[in-house]
Structures are given as C-alpha cells and as structure tokens.
Amino acid sequence: MLTVSTVPLVLCTALVALTLLISGIAKAKDPQSTVTGIQNLGLEKIAPTRAVSLILPWFEIALAAVLLLSPVRLPVVIASGLALILMLFYTVVIARALATGRTAGCNCFGSESNAPVSRYTLVRNVALLLAAAGAHASALRGGTGVVSTLLGLGNSGWTWVFGAALIAVTLEAVRRGDALAQPEPQAEVILPEPVYDENGEELYVRMPIPHAALYLENGRHTNLRALAKNQARMLVFVSATCAGCVKFLKTMSSWQERLPQVALHPVYSSLDSLQTSRNAGTLPEGLTPLIDRDAGARANFGNGVPLAVVLGADGLIAGGPVAGKEQVEALLADIEAQFAEAARLAEEERAEQMRQAIAEGTSNTDGDHL
Template sequence: MPSALLLPVVTCAVVLLVSGVAKLRAPATVDAAFTSLDVPAALDTPLVRRLVPWAEVALGAWLLLATGAALAVVAALALALFVAYLVLVVRAQRRPEPVDCGCFGALGSARVTRVTVWRNVLLVVSAALAVVAGLRGVGVIAALVDGGALAWLAASALTVAVAVLVTHRDAPAEQGSGVPSSATSEPSTDEAGEYVREAIPRAQVLTEDGTLVLLAQESARAAHLLVFLSPGCGPCGRIGPLVAGWNEQLAPVVVRAVVAGQPSVVDTWLTYLQGHAWFDPHGVTRAAFSAGNPSAVLLGADGLIAGGPVHGEEAVSAFVAEVAEQLREARAEGELSSADIANRPEDGAAAAEPADEGAKPADERAEAAEAGVTDAR
C-alpha cells in the first residue's frame, strides 16, 4: 500500500531541485547568501560555494529515484543539509540588524524573518519523515497512488505549508516605520530625461562616537557620497571594504558608509569601516533617500542632491567610477587643487578655520569639493 510518507520525500526533492537550479542560474546569490548568513570560514570557500547548487540538485534527483536503504541514506544527507541551513537562519534571525539571504534566488523573500525559520523547521521535519520513508522501504517511483485518506491529508498539509513559506514575500514596509522598504526609487528626471536635482532631505545620522550629524549641514562643508549598507547583506559585504579606498580616491569628496544599525556594529562585523561610517539605527535616513541594500547617493555642497540614488552592487560601483572620472577631469582643468584635498573635513569634526589669510574659507572649499560632480547620476 502506498504511504503518505511519499509526500515529505517529494517535498524535499522539489525544494532541493528548485533551490539548486535557482542558484545555478544566479551564482552571485550563493556568494551573497554565504556572506549574509556568516557561514563558518572552514566552509566558506569558492569550491564549496560552487558545489552547493549541484549538491542540492543531486540530492533532489536522488530522493525521487531511490528506494529503501538508498532512500534512507540520501534523506539523511538532505536532513543534515536542512539542519545546517536551519542553524544559519536562526543565527541570522537573532541578529539585531536585518539579514538578506536570497536562499531561493528571485523566488520568495530574501529577508530572513521568523517565517524563514519556520520554513526551515518544516523542511527539517520533511527530511526526517523522508528518512523514515526510506527505512520503511517506501520509494517514489515504485509507489502506487492509494492510501489512507487521513494520513494523506496530513502529509499534503505539510507539503502546502512548505510551499507557501518558500514562496512567501514580506509586504513592503511603510516609510517611517523604522524598517526600510524593499522598493527603491529612481532618480528624478524632467520631460527631456535630464536629471533633476532635489533638495537634500532633512535627515541625520550618528557618528561612531554617537554624535548626531545633520546631512545638509555636513554636505555644506564638502560634497558627500553616501553608500548605504546593511550588516546582513551579501553585496554590502563585498562593497563595504571598498569604502575606505573610495574615500581616498574621490577626495575632496567625502565618502561615508551609512550603516543600518548602531555604531557598535563596526566593532563586531564591520571593522573595516572604522573611521568611514555613519549609522542609521532606525532606518529613517535610508527611507528619506529610498535607499536599498546597497545603494549610493551624492550630496552636493549647495544643499542639493548631485547624483543618484543608484541601487545594487554593480550600479554603486559604476556610480563611484563616474564620480571619480568627473573629479579627474576637474583636476585636469585646474578646478581642484591639492589644497582642496588636504583641507577636506574629517568625520563629524567642526569646520576648520582658515590657517592664514591665503587659505580658502570653508564655503569656498565646499564649492571646490563639489566641482565636476554636480551632474553625476
């Protein structure tokens, strides 16, 4: 007689096949997931990252084809994999900052939440039942479609629950709720498609020592390139280490990472951002710019947004390269000097007074810092 235990076997097989194929179609999501979920260093290697999708596909196919003892073995391997995934998402869900994993590529929600944890719990239960199916000699291919109605209904409910949680997407958060929305805005353009500069929002951030900084006030001293990052975002983990170099490369523009969370995060996960980060613990500034993970915006010294926002790892890198090119042109045309670069304001420091009568005042340095970047997009 066919067993209701076939459904958990099929559930695990389908989830593994869908997950593996999605990862193979978008390898970057695997790298992002490993970074976001803080996979132990011993397992976080290029070889393991490339093997994971193939392992999922192989396990999924084997679950459908195996019977008896072979099914018990492959189900045990799937169970071990799902338990490992459960441990990673539980750790991620307990972090004080939001974590994105994109475990199923574009399918389902990328944000790790309680729903993600319950989804993985049900996958562990399904894999455990698949082990039982193997021990009882059940096999998908060899099965006949017949069995007890109650058992099949219960197993079907488990399958439906897993499917719903896998494809679940969180509703976008409203601005002002403290949780950044997954939606991001595009830069404003006029009827001719030209970039329209808007006023810098009345927003503030925290420095590493906890001091409140008004963005409009800071940008009046020098143009600022803000790079919005989150500790649990895979692409952010790749962009974050570049911020310090960008700050040197784009002088006299000041480059700052705006990190979702409290200043303490640089002491735990983001040590490479020390001295180059501001903090947005409640997501208010992120919402003001409709910023995603990651994204970037250029603030001019005239109180207007000079470029962006742009969204995504590749777009942010291209945006930085564009600003760097415009600064090189400004230097070549004599619009920027070494003095402009040397007099760039420090993070959260008070505006410096001219050293002598020949030194440029702060407002002139700010104008020079903006030269060549007011039309960046």
C-alpha cells in the first residue's frame, strides 16, 4: 500500500494529466485557435502552424491518457518526462512573450481562452512546470497511472485526496461567483435614448453618422462620413483573437458577394491586430480592412466585438449598431432580405408598366380600324 508521502506527487500527476486533457480537447475542437496562438506568440518561424495545430491536441490527450490510466510504470515515466519538457517549453514561451511585449491571447486552452498573456499566465505555467516535475519524480519512484495509484491508497492517503478536492471545489466556486459580479467599468459610451411608438414598439431612428477617424492600412486618414459619401458601407469592428470574430471573418467575403450594394469592411483596433489576422489566414479576401486606433470610432456605437454598423450614403446610420456574431449575421440577413424585397417590387412595377403599355397599344390599334 502506498504511503502518505507519495500522495502529493500523485496529486501533481493528476493536476498535469487533467490540464493536458482539458487543453487537448479544447484545441482539438478548434485547431484554428492553435494557429492563432502560434501567430500571437511569434512562433511561426519555429513551429509549422498547420502541422502543430493538428498534432499538438492529440499529443496532449495521449499524454493525459497514459498519466491517468497506465497500470505499469514505464509508460508513465516516459509520458511524465515528455509532459515536463512540454511544460518547460510552454513556460519559456510565455516568459519570452512577456519580455517582448507579445501579450495577445495564447489560446492555451482553445479559442475560449483568449485573454491577453500576463504575469498570471506565467505564474500558472511555473506552477504547472513544478507539478510536472513532481509527476516525473512520482513515476521515477515507481508510480503508475493516477487511477491505479488511487486504488492503492489507504485511509490516510484518501484524506489527502479529499482535502485537495475540497480546495479545488472551493476555488472554482469562488471563481464562478466572482464571474457573476458586475464587470469592470469600460469607457463611457453615450448612445441615444430609445424611441417608442404609441403601441410601445421601439422605433429605429436614423442618426447622423459621427465624425470619427479611421485609418487605412497604409496610414492614410479618413473618417466615417467620408467613407459613406459615395456608397453605403458596413463596418464590422473585430479582434484578431476573439473566437466569434474569427468565425465571422471567415464568412465575411461570402457575405460581400451576396451584398454587392453595401461595401463591407473589417475594422481592427491596431495594425498589429490586422497583421495577426492576416498571418492567421482570417483576413477576408477582397475586402479593404480599416484601423480604429484606440477604439475611438467604436466608442460611438457601443462595446464588444464583433460589432457592426451600417453607414448610409445619405449621411445617416442605416442599420445597427449590433454586437455579437449572431446579431451581426442577423443584420446582414435582414439587409439581404430588404434588397431582395426591393428588387421584387421593382420587377412587379416594371411588369405592370409593360402590361399597361401593351394595353394602351392594343387600344390605339383598335381605334385605327374604325
């Protein structure tokens, strides 16, 4: 039976295994998130993005499976050694990112973990590195997979496990409870008050396009009103590392083909963000990207990304603003339906005019025979 002194090392193995399992599953669900993370961290020169995005998730899952399930020592020694090397590499990468200012999301746990790299990311990785060292030490001392090891624990060993589980549950409850609190205040956004009709239905009131600055990729300055002077345009404010934005950007070119009447533009908060999108292969082809420095233009319409607004050629806002991938797509679908309805009505009017012209021509012909 295992002694109490071996239990902390077993808990290290469990921590590393569960971390690798969660990370691998998240990456496998969205390989593009790994590509984006590699680009954000500046590793594309040493890591072939496509190959890594396809292999790394399953490598992590395989290591986790061995650490959790292996009933014999040797596979655990190998897997824990590889996990130790992997955690060391991850820690060095995060330290390098902080030192060089590459703080865009690492997507370490897939597209849902797109928070910027920070000192807390480094602390987390150092802790996982130490846990991986403990897991490897456990394997070298004769330890097997977590499941078989736990089955061999005595009562005193299970007390350790219960205590560790209690700590984990408490910390998770605190984290989820804090997440329900009010979000941190953002820059003040002053929007018009809604207007309602006599039935209480909200009316869409077209407001003047604000005088807000935007920039082309070459640095040339323009503004919202100048953009819409000759053609209606939809601006979609995006982030290169936002999961919803990335998914929408992949479909933006096809939306442009469906709506040639409105010019679509992805709007990034910086040139670096635009370049990250290009490197990741998510910059829409055939569209002109714009840059909204410090999100100054977006502040006129609200917070959050993706956020879309339609600028009319008459100097008024013609649609939106709306925020969220589904809401942006719904706005595009609504615009498409409006153009289709307008085309149908125009065709019916043209057909009616032709019918009347034919009828008048027939009447005149009948009169000539009198």
